[in-house]
Amino acid sequence: MxxxxxxxxxxxxxxxxxxxxxxxxxxxxxxxxxxxxxxxxxxxxxxxxxxxxxxxxxxxxxxxxxxxxxxxxxxxxxxxxxxxxxxxxxxxxxxxxxxxxxxxxxxxxxxxxxxxxxxxxxxxxxxxxxxxxxxxxxxxxxxxxxxxxxxxxxxxxxxxxxxxxxxxxxxxxxxxxxxxxxxxxxxxxxxxxxxxxxxxxxxxxxxxxxxxxxxxxxxxxxKKSTSYKSIYIAIEEKNSFDLKNEILNKKISKDVSVRNNQCVIKTNNSKSVKSNLDEFIKKNKFTLKHYSIGKGSLEEVFRRLTSDE
The missing domain is CATH 3.40.50.300 (P-loop containing nucleotide triphosphate hydrolases)
Structure with a gap:
């Protein structure tokens, strides 16, 4: 061009x-x-x-x-x-x-x-x-x-x-x-x-x-956003705090938080985290209330870069 x-x-x-x-x-x-x-x-x-x-x-x-x-x-x-x-x-x-x-x-x-x-x-x-x-x-x-x-x-x-x-x-x-x-x-x-x-x-x-x-x-x-490819999940059988603890105990991910009554699991773009989580849900026959993959946030990257100045 x-x-x-x-x-x-x-x-x-x-x-x-x-x-x-x-x-x-x-x-x-x-x-x-x-x-x-x-x-x-x-x-x-x-x-x-x-x-x-x-x-x-x-x-x-x-x-x-x-x-x-x-x-x-x-x-x-x-x-x-x-x-x-x-x-x-x-x-x-x-x-x-x-x-x-x-x-x-x-x-x-x-x-x-x-x-x-x-x-x-x-x-x-x-x-x-x-x-x-x-x-x-x-x-x-x-x-x-x-x-x-x-x-x-x-x-x-x-x-x-x-x-x-x-x-x-x-x-x-x-x-x-x-x-x-x-x-x-x-x-x-x-x-x-x-x-x-x-x-x-x-x-x-x-x-x-x-x-x-x-x-x-x-x-x-x-892709530079911390929420990029993070998994947002909620299930019927457990509250989000109990689910978070179980995910940590099973060592599916080391980085799990709770936001808006959903578990937020940072994958660091690792496919194994998602596959292990999916297997965990399937094995325990949990009923999903919510499951989505984070697309990233321009606002979060903007705030992180400019507020550090």
Whole structure:
């Protein structure tokens, strides 16, 4: 896949405070990257440097094989950016704002009508085009913000908290649009909403205190969770505490706990633990009330990594 972004040893300090500390990664077309971190982790500062709004203290931002430092205008032409809160000129109507954005993005007059038609249809903006932006719902303001970001059909989209404050239906609409756009573009989504990553991203990074802690596919990150492949079990014949003691006594597993009236047996991905447990249940003819295998928790990995900082 075509490499669209390359970040090398990126740092940003404000006086003695280090907001971003030596971050390196790259992004290809087709990647939808979830950029995760607690509040104050350095997500927004990093995105401002990627988009050329903020100069790094050191390091390089390479956009489509061009250095942002040397070619800022060309680099920015490849990027669509929705800042946190999607700030807009609220005294303008939606259509006037989109025309204004098209002019700034140097879209030719002969292409203007078709360009506007494309983004209006894609974001379903027809019914609010002539309304002032300050009268729009938060959901429509987000859509207008996304429209200005994609009006010039950029190859890169950088979205800071794109669904923050939206209701469930609005979130679903925005996520569906991002998935659709992600087939042809490189997209970075900064968020502290972990469900966002599972819903739309094919890659995730976790940063804290300005440092990159983890960069992997979401399903690989889930495997780092302590609950991954754990067995959750409850039976009719015994309460969970008695069952836990019996499992320990039979040496089926050394790591058994009780949570929500279920035994949680950590397997450490060992097939023998599951087979021995299944044999134990079968031999004693226990009646299962619950039996499931843990899929892992992104939230647990996130908390473990960021709270240790």
């Amino acid at each position: 075509q490499q669209m972004i390359k970040i090398k040893s990126l740092c940003k300090s404000f006086g003695s405070f280090s907001a971003v500390n030596n971050i390196t990664f790259d992004l290809n077309k087709g990647d939808i990257l979830g950029f995760l971190g607690p509040n104050g982790a350095g997500k927004t500062t990093t995105m401002r440097m990627l988009t050329g709004f903020l100069k790094p203290s050191s390091g390089d931002v390479i956009i489509n094989n061009r250095n942002m430092k040397d070619n800022p205008e060309i680099c920015k032409s490849f990027i669509g950016y929705v800042p946190e809160g999607a700030p807009l000129y609220e005294e303008m109507t939606a259509i006037d704002f989109l025309k204004f954005t098209a002019k700034i993005r140097k879209i030719r007059k002969e292409n203007l009508e078709k360009t506007l038609e494309n983004v209006i249809n894609l974001l379903n903006l027809k019914k609010i085009l002539f309304k002032k932006i300050d009268t729009l719902s938060k959901g429509f303001k987000r859509r207008v913000g996304l429209a200005q970001a994609i009006i010039h059909n950029p190859e890169i989209l950088i979205l800071d908290e794109p669904t923050d404050g939206l209701d469930p239906n609005q979130k679903n609409e925005v996520r569906s649009l991002i998935r659709k756009l992600g087939k042809e573009k490189a997209i970075i989504i900064s968020t502290h909403i972990l469900e966002e990553v599972n819903a739309i991203c094919n890659r995730a990074m976790i940063i804290s205190d300005g440092r990159l802690l983890l960069d992997d596919k979401p399903n690989e990150i889930l």
